[in-house]
Amino acid sequence: MKNIFLPEVFVDTVFDIDLQDLSQNGVKAFIFDIDNTLATYAMPLPDEKTAEWIKMLKDKGFGVFFASNNDEERVKTFAESVDVPYKAKALKPLGKYLKKACKLMGVSPGETALVGDQLFTDIWGGNWLRMYTILVNPISEVEDSFVRFKRRFEKMILKNYR
């Protein structure tokens, strides 16, 4: 059986996601983590390249949703700047709000790619619901102590796979 902490795909950044490949795998929508996936913790807004890329996804007909465990103020500001629906305090890896996000976008979890930088929140949560999980390299090394603590265990899991 597939390891529940391992993603379907590893990419360096979100820009390296192969949209054609995803479409062929039946993916119709994306749920993105924000912090260290789309921007650093310190960036209140997406940079121009990221904002344009998100717009391009929407123009191509993909559903887009942001699910972050960070607080309402951070997530709202970020998401509203690119007009994307969101859930702050999303409690990943729990599936409750991820499932709700799929419902809102009119897709099943199996038709949704979950994109994030952390195995024990993003990837675990996505795999639990059998989403198509995509792990990105964290954008910045600046992280709080709990995230750094988890990174040690991520490294142990990932060392055999990348």
Ligand SMILES: [Mg+2]
């Ligand atoms: Mg993150």
